[in-house]
Amino acid sequence: MTQPKVELHIANFGTITVELDQEKAPKSVENFLGYVASGHYDNTIFHRIIPGFMVQGGGMEPGMAQKKTAKPIENEAANGLKNTKYTLAMARTSDPHSATSQFFINIADNDFLNHTAPSSQGWGYAVFGKVVDGTDVVDKIKDVPTGRKGFHDDVPKEDVVLTKAVAL
Amino acid sequence: MEIIAPPHWQMVDCISDLHLQAQEPQTRDALSRFLSESPAQALFILGDLFEAWVGDDQLQSGTGIEHEVAAMLHTASQRMAIFIMRGNRDFLMGEQLGAACGAQLLEDPSVLELGSNRWLLTHGDAQCLADTPYQTFRAQVRSTAWQDRFLSQPLSQRLELARQMRSQSEAQKTQRKALHEPWIDLDSATCLGQLQAHAADHMVHGHTHQPAQHPLGPGHTRWVLSDWDLQAKPPRAEALRLNTAHPAPQRIALVGATGPGANLSA
Numbered sequence: 001m002t003q004p005k006v007e008l009h010i011a012n013f014g015t016i017t018v019e020l021d022q023e024k025a026p027k028s029v030e031n032f033l034g035y036v037a038s039g040h041y042d043n044t045i046f047h048r049i050i051p052g053f054m055v056q057g058g059g060m061e062p063g064m065a066q067k068k069t070a071k072p073i074e075n076e077a078a079n080g081l082k083n084t085k086y087t088l089a090m091a092r093t094s095d096p097h098s099a100t101s102q103f104f105i106n107i108a109d110n111d112f113l114n115h116t117a118p119s120s121q122g123w124g125y126a127v128f129g130k131v132v133d134g135t136d137v138v139d140k141i142k143d144v145p146t147g148r149k150g151f152h153d154d155v156p157k158e159d160v161v162l163t164k165a166v167a168l
Numbered sequence: 169m170e171i172i173a174p175p176h177w178q179m180v181d182c183i184s185d186l187h188l189q190a191q192e193p194q195t196r197d198a199l200s201r202f203l204s205e206s207p208a209q210a211l212f213i214l215g216d217l218f219e220a221w222v223g224d225d226q227l228q229s230g231t232g233i234e235h236e237v238a239a240m241l242h243t244a245s246q247r248m249a250i251f252i253m254r255g256n257r258d259f260l261m262g263e264q265l266g267a268a269c270g271a272q273l274l275e276d277p278s279v280l281e282l283g284s285n286r287w288l289l290t291h292g293d294a295q296c297l298a299d300t301p302y303q304t305f306r307a308q309v310r311s312t313a314w315q316d317r318f319l320s321q322p323l324s325q326r327l328e329l330a331r332q333m334r335s336q337s338e339a340q341k342t343q344r345k346a347l348h349e350p351w352i353d354l355d356s357a358t359c360l361g362q363l364q365a366h367a368a369d370h371m372v373h374g375h376t377h378q379p380a381q382h383p384l385g386p387g388h389t390r391w392v393l394s395d396w397d398l399q400a401k402p403p404r405a406e407a408l409r410l411n412t413a414h415p416a417p418q419r420i421a422l423v424g425a426t427g428p429g430a431n432l433s434a
Contacts, residue, residue, distance in 0.1 A: 048427055048430075050179075050207060050429070051178070051413050052178050052179070052207065053207035053428075053429065054207075054427075054428060056427045059426065089428075091426050091427040091428065092426065092427075093426050094201055098426075102426055102427065104427060104428065110207070110428070111247075112204060112205065112247060113205065113428050120197065120200075120201065121197070121200040121201050121204050121240075122204070125428050146414075148418065148419075151421065153418050153419070153420060153421075153430070154418070
């Protein structure tokens, strides 16, 4: 089964290609491809970058306005995929099944984010893909200077803009 | 006590004043989520982790929350170094609890050397000099003689005494408010003196529940931690993150955000 691929074009940095695991994370992949197709990810920013941890985006426009999302999806973190370096996972609030459009790329082996139990504390974060090209672009993004913007921390001082996401 | 951060420590989280007790399970849950998602390499808990601690036998024979908290800290200690400082409510925390938590007990004050900065870590109660009734009480209860006598009493009696001390303290606070007396902050001169005595740059403390940054002098800042109360409206839980990649500490709001490690809506 060929797994779907998506290109994330990032202004001034380059292109990251992610391969999605439709077999192990069908709901997350369908959800992600939906946002790609509708153009939701076009002109969003990576608004939360923590070196040594992860880079997060997919939800805000430049200026930190939240884009409207579709319904939250089920958490597929129990699929056996681990939050290792350069994997792609769904971001969410403390409600295990609250993921909508935001995602993050792990830039370390973040074992503590893996599913351990179906409880609020143990659910973990659902991995649904990985970077197959452009890890060097991820490495550049993770090092941008960040600071506080409004109520948000770890926001890049200069916007890191995902200009368009293209399904291949 | 000096802690020299090993080279791999990039982020160090500081929290305090969780006042964990059986009647507030949401705060316990918030701590559990924070511990399972914080990307920091070390965690410093600067006092009043528990609402009351009357002896390490409370671990086995308390309400159950003590054991739960120790277990979650012990799990977290496998990937992050955990340090616990006694506060004014839980000043009887001992080695047994420390071991159960997988944590090192910290003296008050202690100094953390992280990168090129030296941080003086303290709970904050000892420096509130203007709170004379409290300082008298503190001198008494920190004496070995008093503690030995106290600990020789049965657990149920100690818990009752702790309840009485707490309601006395609350009554005093209410009285102060009624008389429009300002709440008592740490004495600046004392803080600056401590920084100089320990060759430290900045101070981090809790106790007052008044999160803010206060200049103490050129190149010296006093950082105050927030308390945690997940039943408050709005709920509050915050960590102060020291980060070698950042010039200043970051306040990590743990309520209402999206994404791993910032994620503790009530």
